[in-house]
Structures are given as structure tokens and as C-alpha cells.
Amino acid sequence: MIARLLGAGARALLVVLIIVAPAFLLPGASVASQEISLIVAGIAAAFTVFEYASTHPGLIDFRFAPPYNRVRFIAFSVQVLCLVFLARAIEGQDNFSAEVLAFADRAVAALDFPASPVRIARSTIAAGEDPAFELLITRGAAVSFIVTFASMLFFAALLWIFHWPVGRRDFNLWINLPTFEPGYGRDVERRLNRDGMVNVLAGLAFLYLLPVLLSRAGGWFDPSVLSNYQPFVWGLTFWAFGAGSMVIRGAAVLKVAYLVRRTRAI
Numbered sequence: 251m252i253a254r255l256l257g258a259g260a261r262a263l264l265v266v267l268i269i270v271a272p273a274f275l276l277p278g279a280s281v282a283s284q285e286i287s288l289i290v291a292g293i294a295a296a297f298t299v300f301e302y303a304s305t306h307p308g309l310i311d312f313r314f315a316p317p318y319n320r321v322r323f324i325a326f327s328v329q330v331l332c333l334v335f336l337a338r339a340i341e342g343q344d345n346f347s348a349e350v351l352a353f354a355d356r357a358v359a360a361l362d363f364p365a366s367p368v369r370i371a372r373s374t375i376a377a378g379e380d381p382a383f384e385l386l387i388t389r390g391a392a393v394s395f396i397v398t399f400a401s402m403l404f405f406a407a408l409l410w411i412f413h414w415p416v417g418r419r420d421f422n423l424w425i426n427l428p429t430f431e432p433g434y435g436r437d438v439e440r441r442l443n444r445d446g447m448v449n450v451l452a453g454l455a456f457l458y459l460l461p462v463l464l465s466r467a468g469g470w471f472d473p474s475v476l477s478n479y480q481p482f483v484w485g486l487t488f489w490a491f492g493a494g495s496m497v498i499r500g501a502a503v504l505k506v507a508y509l510v511r512r513t514r515a516i
Contacts, residue, residue, distance in 0.1 A: 258302035262295035307428035325401035357392035374465035394490035442507035449500025
């Protein structure tokens with residue numbers, strides 16, 4: 251019980267640190283934004299403690315099959331911190347700012363090809379805007395996509411090289427997918443395959459559709475709001491991490507469907 255509470259508290263503390271990091275590290279952040287970030291972080295921390303201090307499944311998938319959620323949290327944290335330090339590098343806040351900008355420019359060069367999500371984001375969100383704003387969005391989108399792609403590759407290695415979650419003797423389908431409705435026989439396998447494919451396709455489509463939808467949003471979305479560093483960090487994190495998270499969940503569900511099918515064949 252004590253160990254579980256300590257683990258939940260440690261997770262909650264890490265969640266708080268990542269959520270408040272942009273408000274306290276970005277140049278020009280206001281006191282009001284810091285206070286709001288602390289409130290949001292407190293809510294997220296309370297949810298984390300509630301989930302991880304409980305012995306029963308709640309809303310978080312694969313809570314009892316690490317390192318699924320650890321991979322996603324690390325990807326989220328790296329995503330946020332990379333964008334924060336990119337913004338600080340643009341303002342010359344750190345001694346390593348030149349290296350950060352060089353990395354961002356290399357990422358842009360590697361991802362500047364037709365039908366690239368980075369090019370789509372630049373052409374839809376920053377088209378016709380100030381050149382400095384266009385460069386900011388392009389660099390941010392490239393860095394975000396690199397982090398997301400790396401997290402997907404790492405999770406793919408966990409799935410097929412390290413055979414997650416086969417190595418976990420305590421893996422249980424129903425407690426690791428608490429929002430999945432139980433069924434019988436082949437219906438479970440069929441719905442797992444369907445849910446996994448929907449998540450993978452939705453994640454891939456999200457990379458392309460979100461910038462297009464925002465560019466067609468009319469008067470309720472002003473792209474120039476992303477020139478403020480905090481919306482820039484959270485907007486691009488939502489875009490890239492949201493897509494990557496859906497793909498990772500879809501891949502995990504498809505792997506579980508494969509295990510169910512293999513078990514039935516034995």
C-alpha cells in the first residue's frame with residue numbers, strides 16, 4: 251500500500267513538473283499563465299494519484315503492463331522540453347542555443363519533401379504569414395515530428411523485438427483495457443483488430459487533417475496566436491504527440507489481438 255502510494259506520488263510530481271515547465275522556462279511568460287499551469291498541473295496530478303494509487307483498473311489503458319505508459323510519458327516530456335528549448339534558443343537564452351537551432355534546421359531539411367506533415371503544417375498554418383513566424387512553425391513541426399517518430403520506432407521495438415507484453419506473466423486483457431467492452435469468442439479478436447486499425451489510421455490522418463482543419467476554421471482560429479511561445483509549445487505537442495499516442499495505442503491493441511488469435515490457434 252505504502253509503495254503504491256509513493257509510486258503514485260512520484261508519477262504525479264513528474265506530471266506537475268512537465269506541465270508547469272513551459273510557463274516557468276519560456277521567456278516572457280506571465281504570472282497569470284504560471285498560475286493557470288499550476289492549477290492544470292494540480293488537476294492532472296490528482297488524476298494520476300487517483301489512478302495509480304488504486305489496485306483496480308480505471309481509465310488508463312495498459313496500466314498493469316509497463317512500460318507502455320512510461321514510453322508515452324517520456325515521449326510527451328521530451329516533446330514539451332524540446333519545444334521549450336527551441337523557443338529559448340530562438341531568443342538566445344541558453345549557451346547551447348546554436349546547437350538546438352542547428353538540430354532543428356537539420357530536422358527541417360530531412361523532412362522537407364512533398365506530402366511531409368511538416369510541409370503540410372507550414373503551408374496551411376504559416377502560409378502568407380511573417381517569415382519569422384513561418385520559420386518558427388516549420389522548426390517546431392520538424393522537431394515535434396522527429397520526437398514522435400522516434401517514440402513510435404522505440405515502441406515498435408518493444409512490441410516485436412522485446413515481445414511486449416508476452417514477457418509479463420500477469421498480463422490481463424480486461425484490466426489493461428478497462429474501457430474495452432468484453433465479448434466472447436472471435437468477437438473479441440475482431441473488435442481488437444478494428445479498434446487497433448482505427449487508432450493507427452486516425453493517428454496518421456491527424457497529422458495531416460489538423461493543420462488543414464485549422465486553416466479552414468474561419469475567424470475562430472488565428473494562426474498568429476502560435477507566435478506566442480506557450481500556445482506554440484502546447485499546440486505542436488497536441489498535434490504531434492496526439493497523433494503518435496493514437497498510433498502507439500493502435501499498435502499495442504493490434505499486438506494484443508495477434509496474441510489472442512495465436513492463443514486460440516494453440
